Amino acid sequence: MNLFADIRALVLTSLETMTTNGILPEGLAFANVTVEPPRDRAHGDMATNAAMVLAKPAGLKPRDIAVGLAEILGKDPRIVSAEVAGPGFLNLRLANDVWQGVLGHVLKDGAGYGRSDMGAGKRVNVEFVSANPTGPLHVGHTRGAVFGDALASLLAYTGHDVTREYYINDGGGQVDVLARSVYLRYLEALGQEVAFPDGTYPGDYLIPVGAKLAEDKGDIWVDQPESIWLEEVRALSTDAMMDLIRADLKALGVEMDVFYSEKSLYGTGRIEAAIKDLTAKGLIYRGTLEPPKGRAPEDWEPREQMLFKSTEHGDDVDRPIQKSDGSWTYFAPDIAYHFDKVSRGFDQLIDVFGADHGGYVKRMKAAVSALSDGRVPLDVKLTQLVKLWKGGKEFKMSKRAGTFVTLRDVIDRVGADATRFHMLTRKNDAPLDFDFDKVMEQSRDNPVFYVQYAHARVQSVFRRAAEAGTASDKATLKGADLTEIDHEAELNVVKKLAEWPRLIEVAARTNEPHRVAFYLYELAAEFHALWNRGNELPELRFLQPGDDAKSQAKMALALAVSVVISAGLGILGVTPAQEMR
Numbered sequence: 001m002n003l004f005a006d007i008r009a010l011v012l013t014s015l016e017t018m019t020t021n022g023i024l025p026e027g028l029a030f031a032n033v034t035v036e037p038p039r040d041r042a043h044g045d046m047a048t049n050a051a052m053v054l055a056k057p058a059g060l061k062p063r064d065i066a067v068g069l070a071e072i073l074g075k076d077p078r079i080v081s082a083e084v085a086g087p088g089f090l091n092l093r094l095a096n097d098v099w100q101g102v103l104g105h106v107l108k109d110g111a112g113y114g115r116s117d118m119g120a121g122k123r124v125n126v127e128f129v130s131a132n133p134t135g136p137l138h139v140g141h142t143r144g145a146v147f148g149d150a151l152a153s154l155l156a157y158t159g160h161d162v163t164r165e166y167y168i169n170d171g172g173g174q175v176d177v178l179a180r181s182v183y184l185r186y187l188e189a190l191g192q193e194v195a196f197p198d199g200t201y202p203g204d205y206l207i208p209v210g211a212k213l214a215e216d217k218g219d220i221w222v223d224q225p226e227s228i229w230l231e232e233v234r235a236l237s238t239d240a241m242m243d244l245i246r247a248d249l250k251a252l253g254v255e256m257d258v259f260y261s262e263k264s265l266y267g268t269g270r271i272e273a274a275i276k277d278l279t280a281k282g283l284i285y286r287g288t289l290e291p292p293k294g295r296a297p298e299d300w301e302p303r304e305q306m307l308f309k310s311t312e313h314g315d316d317v318d319r320p321i322q323k324s325d326g327s328w329t330y331f332a333p334d335i336a337y338h339f340d341k342v343s344r345g346f347d348q349l350i351d352v353f354g355a356d357h358g359g360y361v362k363r364m365k366a367a368v369s370a371l372s373d374g375r376v377p378l379d380v381k382l383t384q385l386v387k388l389w390k391g392g393k394e395f396k397m398s399k400r401a402g403t404f405v406t407l408r409d410v411i412d413r414v415g416a417d418a419t420r421f422h423m424l425t426r427k428n429d430a431p432l433d434f435d436f437d438k439v440m441e442q443s444r445d446n447p448v449f450y451v452q453y454a455h456a457r458v459q460s461v462f463r464r465a466a467e468a469g470t471a472s473d474k475a476t477l478k479g480a481d482l483t484e485i486d487h488e489a490e491l492n493v494v495k496k497l498a499e500w501p502r503l504i505e506v507a508a509r510t511n512e513p514h515r516v517a518f519y520l521y522e523l524a525a526e527f528h529a530l531w532n533r534g535n536e537l538p539e540l541r542f543l544q545p546g547d548d549a550k551s552q553a554k555m556a557l558a559l560a561v562s563v564v565i566s567a568g569l570g571i572l573g574v575t576p577a578q579e580m581r
Contacts, residue, residue: 001105001113002501004046007078007092008035011048014072023068024058035092037499044083044091045495051088062088099494100482106497106560107478114500114567118508119160125341126152128352129249130167133241134178136205137248137407140354143432144383145407146423146573148352149254150513151381153571158508163346164257170238171262171333177201178241179234183221185210186233190219203404209240248407253416253573260340265333274339274371275306275321275332283309283370289318308335313366334360335367342372349378350511355429358382379511383428389435414439417574421448424517424572442580444528447521451565452577454524457531458562459578461542461555468543470551477556484553487540489530493557496526500564513571520568527561 011033018024033054038047051066058065063084070082070090080093106113128148131141149164156162169175181201184194189211196202213236221229242259249256265271278284288304306322308331321332341349349368353360361380368378388395388405395405410419418439425447426432442449465472485494499519507515534541542558544550566576 001102001109002116002505003098003102003498004035004037004502007046007094008033008048010073010076010078011035011050011069014069015050015054017072018065018068024054024060024065028054028057030054036502037495038091041492043085044081045094046092047085048090048092051084051090055088066090096486096491097483099491099498100485102498103482103485103494103557103560104478106563107474107556110474110563111567113563114504115157115159116501116505117159118505119155119158121159121161122347123161123163123345124152124155124348124350125163125165125344125346126155126350126352127165127167127341128152129245129254130169131245132169132172132174133238133245134174134201135203135241135404136244138404139386139388139407139410139434142252142407142410142419143386143423143428144352144354145249145252145254146420147381147383147428147513149252150420150424150516150572151350151352151511153573154504154508154513154516155511157567157571158504160508164255166256166259167337168238168242168259168261168263171266172330175234175238176230178237179230180226182206182209182213182237182240183229183233186213186217187222189214190222192222205244206237209237212240251411251416252407253420260337262333262337265336265340270340271328271332271336274336277339278308278335278370281370281373283312284321285309287318289320308367308370310363310366310370313369315362315366319363319366331363331367334364335371338364338368338378339371342368342376346376349376351378351380352428353380353382355382355384381428381511384426384431386423386432386434389433389437391437410434417452418448420573421451421517421569424514427512427514444525447517448574449580450528451520451524451569453580454527455562455565455569456577456580457527458558458565461558464543465551465555468545470543470548470555472552472555474559477552477559480552480556481549482553482556484550485557489533489540490554490557493523493526493530493561496523497560497564500567516568516571520565520572523561523564523568 012030015024015028015030015033019026019028030050033048033050035046035048038044050069051062054060054065055062066084066088070084073079073082073090073092078094078098080095083091085091126148128151129137129141129145131137137145152162152164177200181196184196184200185206187210188194188207213233221233275284285307286304287307288302289307291302301320301324303324305320305324307318308321310319311317319331320329321335322328338349351364361382364380365378368376413436414422422434422439423432438446439448440446442453444450462472485491503515503519507513530540542551542554544554562576569576
């Protein structure tokens with residue numbers, strides 16, 4: 001059940017009646033008519049923009065449309081009042097039995113409440129994390145991992161067929177640097193004094209890799225040139241780092257469906273096949289690009305190169321894909337990788353990049369548009385930087401210096417649940433402060449605690465009901481007399497529950513899982529407000545001594561809250577708390 005969709009359907013039917021009656025002209029499009037929660041609850045339960053969006057095409061004043069629409073809507077028994085506000089917004093108030101009906105639907109649908117089939121089984125590939133396999137995941141990667149995983153869960157919740165994918169960047173020069181760094185640790189394990197020159201990775205996480213190499217290979221590579229050991233050490237080092245990364249992701253509760261190797265694109269004809277496809281479409285040519293303003297990118301050369309006409313698909317400039325010496329630019333394997341995604345039959349692609357990859361968005365969108373003939377949309381989500389705070393001071397991290405804060409450091413300190421929830425307390429493209437002290441704080445200012453506390457309070461109600469001998473099983477609560485739920489504080493909770501299906505569809509349509517975290521906080525706030533009112537008004541307490549019928553109605557409301565909180569936390573990958581310690 002989606003009450004907002006139901007009331008929107010009522011608004012559209014009313015508009016059609018106005019058209020039939022000659023109040024509105026024929027042929028108006030109603031696609032932009034919305035029914036939403038008002039910004040200020042004092043204005044009503046729902047608001048529609050119908051009069052505002054139809055006024056211009058109808059050639060009428062918004063207020064005139066709103067007055068006519070209000071008259072028709074007011075005849076529906078679900079609508080207590082329809083009031084025109086300002087230039088033509090229409091605020092609606094609904095009858096109590098409508099909200100009681102919503103509560104009944106939550107209890108009836110249980111864990112299925114809010115789920116939808118809006119995705120219609122469309123196949124979506126969500127590629128996220130994709131960190132270079134040169135070390136463990138750090139706190140910056142953590143944000144992308146949580147965002148991507150929650151987005152994948154959100155899309156699955158709304159009927160999409162989702163594939164979680166990790167692109168292993170094992171084809172570039174950074175893995176050679178990794179191999180050289182591991183080789184130094186290998187020599188160190190054999191008792192040699194080593195120094196790490198600039199450009200290598202001196203982190204302690206490579207010590208066990210070098211030790212294992214020394215154990216397995218002995219001294220066969222000591223004093224040998226790179227040509228003898230580089231390829232094998234690179235492969236072994238990459239595998240070791242990916243094992244570490246997989247373990248890190250598992251600790252965070254993230255499980256990938258596919259790990260795709262960049263190296264598999266080289267020497268296999270896949271890059272050439274992608275370029276051939278673009279060539280056949282007239283999108284590859286040889287030319288010389290104008291020198292860029294400011295600092296020149298690594299793939300620009302002041303001479304003729306093979307170029308992709310990305311400007312024909314929305315990019316600012318055409319992009320080089322092959323250098324004058326015949327080697328591929330960084331962009332070429334990215335094109336081939338996305339060509340492979342398109343070829344696998346996905347209906348939509350989502351890439352989650354770090355903020356430092358903002359310059360790649362337009363070119364990747366252009367490539368996917370060209371490769372799929374505009375059939376497959378690509379949405380690129382950028383995750384902004386995470387600032388880590390501890391003891392009131394910002395904690396800096398440097399991967400090359402080996403002093404960075406790892407994903408494991410964060411999880412070991414605050415746990416996976418708190419880490420995941422807190423990473424979603426800001427929109428993905430907004431900077432995030434992660435303060436260890438605040439994440440552990442037990443107060444309203446700590447969103448994860450506040451939401452978990454609401455769920456734990458519900459569980460405490462059921463424990464106390466069991467102790468009192470009051471039946472609180474789901475079957476009994478489904479049959480409770482919900483007309484008992486009529487106080488403003490109780491109805492405010494139900495009204496927030498009614499927003500859940502709409503919220504889910506909006507979040508999935510915009511690929512914004514942070515909306516779920518925000519909603520859960522708001523729902524928890526309404527529940528805690530009701531709980532606190534019960535301290536003042538005994539009739540609002542969830543257990544009414546000597547009156548099982550009233551207790552069961554109020555416990556039905558508590559159960560509905562736990563159902564929605566559990567569903568929301570499930571999307572975020574967070575385990576609901578049964579009690580707070």
